[in-house]
Amino acid sequence: MRARRTAGALLACAIALGSRGAARPPAQAPSAFGKQIAALSERGGYFDTDNLISNESSYLQVLPDLRRRNVRGGAYVGVGPDQNFTYIGETRPTIAFIVDIRRDNLLLHLLFKALFHVSRTRVEYLAQLFGRPIPADVAGWRAVRVDRLAQYIDEAQPAAIDRLRARLDDAIGRFGVPLSRDDYATIDRFHRRFIDSGLSLRFQSTGRPPQSYYPTYRDLLVDTDGAGRQAHFLASDDAFEFVRSLEERDLVVPVVGDLGGQSALIAIGRLLATRRERLTAFYTSNVEFYLDREGTFARFTSNLSQIPHSDDAVVIRAIFRGYAYGAARTGDSSVSRLQRIDDLLAGVAAGRIRGYWDLLR
Numbered sequence: 001m002r003a004r005r006t007a008g009a010l011l012a013c014a015i016a017l018g019s020r021g022a023a024r025p026p027a028q029a030p031s032a033f034g035k036q037i038a039a040l041s042e043r044g045g046y047f048d049t050d051n052l053i054s055n056e057s058s059y060l061q062v063l064p065d066l067r068r069r070n071v072r073g074g075a076y077v078g079v080g081p082d083q084n085f086t087y088i089g090e091t092r093p094t095i096a097f098i099v100d101i102r103r104d105n106l107l108l109h110l111l112f113k114a115l116f117h118v119s120r121t122r123v124e125y126l127a128q129l130f131g132r133p134i135p136a137d138v139a140g141w142r143a144v145r146v147d148r149l150a151q152y153i154d155e156a157q158p159a160a161i162d163r164l165r166a167r168l169d170d171a172i173g174r175f176g177v178p179l180s181r182d183d184y185a186t187i188d189r190f191h192r193r194f195i196d197s198g199l200s201l202r203f204q205s206t207g208r209p210p211q212s213y214y215p216t217y218r219d220l221l222v223d224t225d226g227a228g229r230q231a232h233f234l235a236s237d238d239a240f241e242f243v244r245s246l247e248e249r250d251l252v253v254p255v256v257g258d259l260g261g262q263s264a265l266i267a268i269g270r271l272l273a274t275r276r277e278r279l280t281a282f283y284t285s286n287v288e289f290y291l292d293r294e295g296t297f298a299r300f301t302s303n304l305s306q307i308p309h310s311d312d313a314v315v316i317r318a319i320f321r322g323y324a325y326g327a328a329r330t331g332d333s334s335v336s337r338l339q340r341i342d343d344l345l346a347g348v349a350a351g352r353i354r355g356y357w358d359l360l361r
Contacts, residue, residue, distance in 0.1 A: 029176065030176050030177070030178055031175065031176020031177070031250075032176075032250070033175060033176055033177065033250040033253075034175065034176040034177040034178060036250075036253060037106070037177060037253060037254060037255060037256075038178075039267065040097070040253065040255045040257070040264055040267045040268060040271070041106075041255050041256040041257055041264060042256060042257045042258060042261050042262065042263050042264045043256075044101065044102060044103035044256045045101040045102065045258060046101075046102070047101055047102050047290075049203065049204065049205045050104075050190075050193070050203075050204050050205075051080055051081055051100075051102065051104070051105060051108070051203070052081060052108065052190060052193055052194070052201065052203070052204075053081055053082070053083075053201055053202070053203055053217050053220065054080060054081060054082075054083040054203065054215070054220060055202070055203035055211075055214040055215065055333060055334075056083065056215075056285065056318045056333070056334045056336065057213075057214075057215040057219065057220075057223070057333045057334060058318065058333070058334040058335050058336040059083050059086065059220070059318070059336055060086070060223055060224065060225040060226070060231050060232075060336075061225065061226050061335065061336045061337075062226075062316055062336045062337065062338050063086075063090055063225040063226065063227070063229075063231050064225055064226045064227045065226075065338050066087075066090055066091060066281070066314070066316075066338070067090070069312055069314065069338070070312070071091050071280050071281050071312065071313075071314055072091055072092050072280065073091075073092060073093060073094060073280060074093055074094065074277055074278045074279060074280035074281075074309075074310055074313070075093055075094065075095050075096070075097070075272050075277045075278065075279045075280065076088055076091055076093035076095070076096040076097070076279075076280065076281050076282075076283075077096070077097045077098075077099060077265075077268065077279060077281075077282045077283070077307075078096070078097075078098055078099070078281075078282070078283035078316075079098070079099055079100050079105075079259070079283060079284060079285050079287055080098075080100060080105065080283075080285055081105070081108060081109075081112075082112055082233075083220070083283075084096070084098055084283060085112075085233040085239075085243045086231065086232055086233045086239070087281060087283055087316065088233070088242070088243055088246065088252070089233040089236065089238075089239030089240070089242055089243050090231070090239070091280060091281045092242060093246075093280065093281070094251070094277060095246075095251045095253070095275070095277065096246060096251065096252045096253070097253050097254075097255050097268050098252065098253070098254045098255065099255045099256075099257045099259065099264055099265070099268070100254075100255075100256065100257070101256070101257065101258045101259075101261075102256075103256050104186060104190075105254065105256075106254040106255070106256050107179075107183055107186050107187050107190065108187075108190055109252070109254035110172050110175065110177060110179075110187065110254065111168065111172070111187050111190060111191055112247075113171075113172075113175065113247050113252070114168040114169075114171040114172045114175075115128055115129055115168065116243070116244045116247040116248065117171045117247070117248065118167060118168065118171060119244070120138070121138055121141060121142060121237075121240075122141070122142075122146075122149060122234050122237060122240045123135060123138060123141040123144075123149055123152065124138060125234065125240065125244075126149055126152075126153055126234060127152070127153065127156070128164060128168075129191075129194055130153050130158075130194050130195055130198055130199070131158040131159070131161050131164060131191075131192075131194070131195035132152070132153055132156035132157070132158060132159065133156060133159045133160070135152070142237055143237070145230070145235075146221055146222055146230050146232060146234055146235035147222050147230075149221075149234065150199060150218055150221055150222055153198065153199055154198065154199055154218075158195050161192075161195060165188060165191065168187075168191070169184060169187070169188075172184075172187065194217075197217075198217075199216060199217045199218035199221065200216050200217070200218065201216060201217045202214045202215070202216050202217075203215075211333070213333045214333060215333070220232060221234060221235075222235075255268070258296070259284065259287055259288075259291060259300045259303065260291045260294065260296025260297065260299045260300040260303070261296075261299075261303075265300075265303035265304065265306070265307060266303055266306055268307060269303075269306045269307035269308060272307060272308050273308055277308070278308045278309050278310045278313070279307050279308065279309035279310070279313050279341070280309070280310050280312070280313050280314075281313065281314055281316060282304070282313070282314070282315050282316065282341065283315075283316040284315055284316065284317055285317070285318045286317070286318045286319065286320055286334075288300070288317070288356045288359060289356045291356070292355040292356035292357070293356075297354075297355050297356060298348075298354075301344065301345060301348045301353075304341065304344070304345065305345050309341050309342075311342065312340065313340070313341045313342070314338045314339060314340055314341060315338070315339045315340075315341055315344060316336065316337075316338060317336065317337050317338075317339060317359070318334045318335070318336050319334060319335050319336075319337065319360065320333065320334045339359075344359075
């Protein structure tokens, strides 16, 4: 009995301290998942955004074209936060890699992974992402439209945040990814941004207020694709369950890496070769713009050429206001387009594509 009381007191203390206090899950030995992340990752770099959510109001535009081209299965590579889950839910890869120059993006995806781990349903995931209480009748929420999920989050008040944070930190600690106290503090800060801002959260750059034309999380959640279908991964039980199943099997792998760097993409290519997998979809956002600016666009396309890919594999690209006529025409902050990887590489080989601006012609 004494041992049980002691354990219970320690647990109560940890919950009371919450994620703002000194209590942290005990350090775990690196798991196979943690070792794979370390083996694929490069040294982290800097980018002046928090990137907690996408700023691409056009991100769903390409989904009908992905379906028309039958881009399915194989491997997926993407950058940034959780818009990747919508593309994963659409393309149904066997494995996915989320590659970002910022180590913070890896930490954000560990938060998402923990949320999938403790959530059986869409409403549980969304409620815990925004620190809202989980409805008592969870089963009754399985078939509801995503608009109703959004309404629930808007109307509910944050509750028991420290207990939730402790639970998620415990889950993260068990993933076997070596993390420092500062890493846990960063994850806590990210999660509390979601909680404090609610569905009104917007993409933000360092030292600059969010742009009014950037979509809120609410906008991204309830938006429709080019066929008029609500297609966020939380709009469908099936898509949510698919992404959750990959996360639970450690098949969504966050990687710290530069697309124009020396090793991360090449290491992913080698891993796919050993698995006899081929890349089918590569979501680059507008990273090619920055690669061109840094003089590493050619290295990126060289890296890409070394990844085994299917004949119909595509790059999913976002083009922002000021560079894309379609953005002004549709009212979106961006337009999203597909390009066959083989067409991109052929254009590079022929000298027609030497940088980002050639992609826009």
